[in-house]
Amino acid sequence: MADNEQVLLDQVLVQRQAERSAPIREDEAFELFAAEQALATRQLSSEEVADGVIGGSNDGAIDAIYVFVGGVLLSEDSDVLQDGFSAARLLRGLKLELWLVQAKRETSFTETAIDKAASALARLLSLSESEDDLLKLYSHSVVSRTGFFRKALRVLATRHPQVEIHFVYATRGRASGPNSINSKVEIKARDLEAQLAGVISGAKGRVEFLGAAELWRRANAVPSYTTELTYQENATSGNSHVALVKLRDYMSFLSDEDGQLRRHIFDWNVRDYQGDVEVNREIRSSLENPDGPEFWWLNNGVTIVCSKATAVGKTYHLDDVQVVNGLQSSHTIFNFLRSAPGTHPAFDRSILVRILVTGDDLATRDLVIRATNRQTSVPAASLRATDNIQRDIEAFFIGHDWYYDRRKNFYRNSGRSAERIVSISLLAQAVMAMGLSRPDNSRARPSSLLKRDKEYGEIFSKEIPVEVYLWLARAQKEVDAFLTSEAAGISVPDRNNYRFHLAMVATAKLVGKPVRSPKQLKVLARDNVSMSAAHLSESLVIVREEFAAQEISTGSSLDKIAKGPDFVDRLISRLG
Incomplete structure (x- = not known):
């Protein structure tokens, strides 16, 4: 008898098919769904998810591939993949991530699936393999998408990137609890993790199993735009506020329950993280210097828009939060404090935060975004x-x-x-x-x-x-x-x-x-x-x-x- 989660998962898949103007093959529908859930925390659009799905013949037992640099999804026309791009503008220690998804509609996890992927990845992730040879063995899509990772790795080599390779294996089976994954599959998964970590010195490899329960839970999860922000001092005018916030508290505001950056609260920002540009180097330098002046003296701070803000004690409760100005500062602060010891003086410095309560008025939010970004060198396209x-x-x-x-x-x-x-x-x-x-x-x-x-x-x-x-x-x-x-x-x-x-x-x-x-x-x-x-x-x-x-x-x-x-x-x- 099928588990309740499997029944509920199948119902979600049926509903997704019903929403399509023309149903697609069930295997393909599951690949799309599994890829979406595997990268749920990245909040990819439907088009970005679909673009990474490469299933077909000669796919190396890999159904979807995604590459991120500094949290930004790479596409074919990304700057870092273009000939002549200089990595000097990028931050040292930037994170380079490769996400590989294998999705099978079966109700179990098998050794064979992992063995096939491990065999293919030994070649696909090797910098010594020529693209011509790879194309004789694997489809153009697989070689091209893994090529994003190989090229980015070469370009970023002088910046000593943090390399993470994730392999997500999704089925309609059980990934935890009794009668779930057998010991042979777990051993093969550990072997694959070691293989992925060996792609380059210092890399991290991770194999994750997603079963019916995990897929169903992720599909029903909605990213929270309601959060709390603890402050030290504040001033209020009408229903909007200005506050001085300790960087340790701002770090908590930026972090989700897993300690990762809450990227979705930056969805309305006008541009992505710019990496090792001059302004970010200056921000990092002011954080590193233990004897430097107060951080908020040297930084313009951040602007948050929300639909509602309520202060209880020394904590704001904010609804429908979006950080519309200050993405560069926020990313640099997050990246620095995440790797700094908890005793570092930077944790007790402060940042200036403007909290603008715009309600549901999207036009006003747009005016705020334009006004708060007009003073900086933001391209018009942004x-x-x-x-x-x-x-x-x-x-x-x-x-x-x-x-x-x-x-x-x-x-x-x-x-x-x-x-x-x-x-x-x-x-x-x-x-x-x-x-x-x-x-x-x-x-x-x-x-x-x-x-x-x-x-x-x-x-x-x-x-x-x-x-x-x-x-x-x-x-x-x-x-x-x-x-x-x-x-x-x-x-x-x-x-x-x-x-x-x-x-x-x-x-x-x-x-x-x-x-x-x-x-x-x-x-x-x-x-x-x-x-x-x-x-x-x-x-x-x-x-x-x-x-x-x-x-x-x-x-x-x-x-x-x-x-x-x-x-x-x-x-x-x-x-x-």
């Missing part, structure tokens, strides 16, 4: 989420029961279906592919489309009717759902190479010519024209034939072809 056009799109989507996640995971953490949530990056890719006929940019530059003012202006403009944005989002979701169906016959690793080119072709066929401006899609949006399976099948024939022809004529891989402009020209020529 403030995109606060633009009026972004708020207009969000409001229009909500009116049609869709959710524009201009604030990462805001709607996901509110319990909305992932199938109706659209991130800024996905919408930008959809506009670039279908509205501007540049799917190669959508494929090759997933995280950097919004960094250049010129491209941002092309993608997000008041001249484009807001209903066109909703049509583009729905159309891209329809394309993605079609590619996951058995009718499409596209393998998991290849879908990312097809999705934006197929979207471009299918849209051009609906319009009757290649699309050069999103404004050309006004009629499709007005008439609510959908991407039917039949239409997408016809369009897929064109894309598939041209991919095959381009592979023969160039000898390049599908991945390389999809990222280049030549193939786009070929498709447009085919469309006439």
Whole structure:
């Protein structure tokens, strides 16, 4: 008889399938779900989770791969992976993490699964192996994703990174308690941990088992945005506050129950942690110096917005917390104090904290974000989420029961279906592919489309009717759902190479010519024209034939072809 947790887990999986416009294979659905739960604390978006799933033939018994540098997820266009990148700007001792997920719908954990992964990882994580040799043994997706780790390791070598390699093995079985994992599997897991720790001197290897109970609990957990902040002195004006907070108490505020950084409270910050830039070196230096002046004299402090703040004694109770200014200070403080002895003088220094109670007024929060970041050298692209056009799109989507996640995971953490949530990056890719006929940019530059003012202006403009944005989002979701169906016959690793080119072709066929401006899609949006399976099948024939022809004529891989402009020209020529 199945355990209650297994029954409940299966119900969650059934519900997830029901939310999809087109159900996918159960094994693939479980891989996506397991990867999401394995990295639950990282608060990845649905698109980021899906991008890391690489299951298929020659996958080395690995179903999903993710690499983080300093807590930031790497993608193909991340700076650290580009040729010529200098690691000098990065902080010494930065954490480099590799997360590997193996997901099986079975109700047990087996030795064979670990043995296969261990054998593959011995080669995939070796810096002495050539990529050409690896590609003869494993799929392009596996080699490419593990390649993020290999390249980052080389680039960061002079900065002496903290290396952690996590292997998460998920099934629908029991991971703890009686009749769970047998001793042989546990021994193999310890062997794999030792192997992963041996990738480089000082590395840490960890094998984690997730069974039905663990997966179900994680799926039902909601990250808390309610927390406490103990202060020393404060001043109050209206319902907002300024407080001096000991760094040991601020460290507690930043830490979750496992002692890890509560990254989700920085989701609304305008930029990621910048590493070993001058300002962070200065912050760290002021922490290191035991005879230096009070910390808050040298630091601008942090700004917190929340919906409610109540002071009891010397402790604030804060609801819906977001740190909107002070991410660099917060990360540097956290990283320094985590490794410092508890007697270090820095623990008793103070930081200035502004607590602004904005209620549920998102527009006011946006004004605060812009105002508190205007004094520093923040790139304009970093403030995109606060633009009026972004708020207009969000409001229009909500009116049609869709959710524009201009604030990462805001709607996901509110319990909305992932199938109706659209991130800024996905919408930008959809506009670039279908509205501007540049799917190669959508494929090759997933995280950097919004960094250049010129491209941002092309993608997000008041001249484009807001209903066109909703049509583009729905159309891209329809394309993605079609590619996951058995009718499409596209393998998991290849879908990312097809999705934006197929979207471009299918849209051009609906319009009757290649699309050069999103404004050309006004009629499709007005008439609510959908991407039917039949239409997408016809369009897929064109894309598939041209991919095959381009592979023969160039000898390049599908991945390389999809990222280049030549193939786009070929498709447009085919469309006439």
